[in-house]
Amino acid sequence: MAGRKVNIFWFRRDLRTEDNKGLFFSLSTGVSQALPLFIFDSNILEQLPAKTDKRVDFIMQSLKIIQQQLGGNLLCAYGKPEDIFTQLCKTYDIGAVYCNEDYEPYAVGRDNAVKELLSKKGIRFIDFKDQVIFSKKDILKPDKSPYTVFTPFSARWKSKFDEDPAFFTTTFGSFSLMKNVVNPTHYPVFPESLPGLKFFSQVPSHEDIGFTFAGFSATPFPHINPELLKNYGKTRDYPYISGGTSRLGMHIRFGIISVRRLVEFAHASSPVWLNELIWREFFQSIIYHFPHSADSPFKQKYSAIKWRNNSEEIEKWCTGNTGYPIVDAGMRELSETGYMHNRVRMITASFLTKHLLADWRIGEAWFASKLLDYDLAANVGNWQWAAGCGCDAAPYFRIFNPTEQARKFDPANKYIHRWVPELKNESKINAYPEPVVDHKFARERALQVYRDSLNEI
Numbered sequence: 001m002a003g004r005k006v007n008i009f010w011f012r013r014d015l016r017t018e019d020n021k022g023l024f025f026s027l028s029t030g031v032s033q034a035l036p037l038f039i040f041d042s043n044i045l046e047q048l049p050a051k052t053d054k055r056v057d058f059i060m061q062s063l064k065i066i067q068q069q070l071g072g073n074l075l076c077a078y079g080k081p082e083d084i085f086t087q088l089c090k091t092y093d094i095g096a097v098y099c100n101e102d103y104e105p106y107a108v109g110r111d112n113a114v115k116e117l118l119s120k121k122g123i124r125f126i127d128f129k130d131q132v133i134f135s136k137k138d139i140l141k142p143d144k145s146p147y148t149v150f151t152p153f154s155a156r157w158k159s160k161f162d163e164d165p166a167f168f169t170t171t172f173g174s175f176s177l178m179k180n181v182v183n184p185t186h187y188p189v190f191p192e193s194l195p196g197l198k199f200f201s202q203v204p205s206h207e208d209i210g211f212t213f214a215g216f217s218a219t220p221f222p223h224i225n226p227e228l229l230k231n232y233g234k235t236r237d238y239p240y241i242s243g244g245t246s247r248l249g250m251h252i253r254f255g256i257i258s259v260r261r262l263v264e265f266a267h268a269s270s271p272v273w274l275n276e277l278i279w280r281e282f283f284q285s286i287i288y289h290f291p292h293s294a295d296s297p298f299k300q301k302y303s304a305i306k307w308r309n310n311s312e313e314i315e316k317w318c319t320g321n322t323g324y325p326i327v328d329a330g331m332r333e334l335s336e337t338g339y340m341h342n343r344v345r346m347i348t349a350s351f352l353t354k355h356l357l358a359d360w361r362i363g364e365a366w367f368a369s370k371l372l373d374y375d376l377a378a379n380v381g382n383w384q385w386a387a388g389c390g391c392d393a394a395p396y397f398r399i400f401n402p403t404e405q406a407r408k409f410d411p412a413n414k415y416i417h418r419w420v421p422e423l424k425n426e427s428k429i430n431a432y433p434e435p436v437v438d439h440k441f442a443r444e445r446a447l448q449v450y451r452d453s454l455n456e457i
């Protein structure tokens with residue numbers, strides 16, 4: 001096989017072999033075989049708060065399945081992507097590098113750098129739209145600028161999709177193309193590991209990449225539950241209903257399941273759920289067109305908000321000890337499971353930014369460190385929505401009353417009692433903290449601070 005050109009398919013947030021557009025095209029050239037690659041990106045891993053992380057477990061688990069489906073043929077690497085590609089170019093005669101697009105600012109910068117490095121060697125970098133139905137400039141206003149309000153974005157999304165649903169949900173099946181996958185060890189030399197840069201001919205262990213197993217495993221092959229999605233509009237707001245939402249967030253985030261399949265299903269049977277998938281695409285579009293919003297307010301004038309950032313109060317919020325049961329239930333659920341119900345995410349985010357007047361970036365970072373479905377675009381977009389500073393955000397004067405929210409969405413305290421068990425036991429109720437702040441006072445204070453900071457009368 002020496003001297004024969006090979007294509008590389010680079011897995012990123014598309015950890016599946018079925019209906020993976022980039023993988024399909026890398027295997028369909030009819031000329032070269034494809035070497036599948038996954039990079040444990042040290043730029044990302046070094047940012048994680050701990051060396052034990054359920055998401056790393058999940059990636060490992062997913063890669064093992066992929067490796068099996070690829071007949072054992074998967075090259076894994078640890079290090080910085082540019083260094084890895086430099087080594088790969090020294091080892092293999094690469095025809096082209098295939099992958100699927102990623103719209104986060106870091107990913108865009110990374111891909112541009114890799115593209116440039118490859119182009120200097122005459123190697124093409126070919127990326128495909130895969131994790132969304134519409135990306136980049138697909139959905140623009142009539143004046144060709146990006147939408148910044150959800151409702152018209154979703155209206156345009158739907159009308160464009162309805163032009164040709166079958167086309168937009170085409171399946172890119174790779175099953176019959178597996179014979180075109182090549183093993184990284186079938187070449188005269190294997191890429192050389194260097195300090196900070198390692199190559200593996202199979203999925204490495206946690207220890208190989210400086211981590212330890214967090215003991216996490218998830219459903220490897222999630223399925224769409226038609227019954228659930230039929231009732232989604234009625235159940236989705238109630239955190240005590242188990243199965244009230246799809247719980248597919250993590251699988252969508254890591255591309256375990258194809259968004260085309262989900263959209264095809266939702267379009268046919270669950271318009272409310274389809275709307276949620278469009279929210280996801282809306283925030284992907286926002287982060288792509290407005291990368292500054294990843295760490296600063298979409299609405300720049302909100303930079304003036306005078307956050308209190310009281311560390312003791314923030315600590316109470318993080319650990320679920322604010323004395324507001326629905327907030328504490330959510331925060332404890334998050335720490336224990338890596339998940340929090342959407343309604344409760346909205347309540348806890350509102351509480352941090354309005355009741356405690358803490359900078360939304362503090363909450364965004366805490367969620368980022370804990371959420372299994374953490375996705376920069378969705379997390380930032382929703383946090384800014386809650387803080388009032390995002391595109392199409394809730395107006396700042398709409399402040400959730402956590403007690404009223406609990407009454408409405410958890411009327412029998414089922415969700416609260418699950419995560420704050422001391423509240424269902426009379427003898428332990430004294431162990432539960434007093435409210436960190438009075439609701440009425442906090443509400444007035446937030447309105448005043450927002451109004452003053454924004455110079456609004």
Ligand SMILES: Cc1cc2nc3c(=O)[nH]c(=O)nc-3n(C[C@H](O)[C@H](O)[C@H](O)COP(=O)(O)OP(=O)(O)OC[C@H]3O[C@@H](n4cnc5c(N)ncnc54)[C@H](O)[C@@H]3O)c2cc1C
Binds near residue numbers: 236248277374
């Ligand atoms: C403060 C805050 C932070 C959030 N952070 C994230 C995050 O990091 N990652 C994330 O995927 N979602 C985030 N969300 C959105 C939403 O809470 C989760 O997508 C949802 O709770 C995941 O549960 P599910 O898979 O059962 O979703 P379902 O209700 O079944 O929805 C299906 C899918 O649609 C997408 N979706 C649903 N709602 C939204 C939304 N508001 N914005 C963007 N996409 C959406 C998700 O991919 C979700 O898995 C956040 C919401 C808030 C209020």
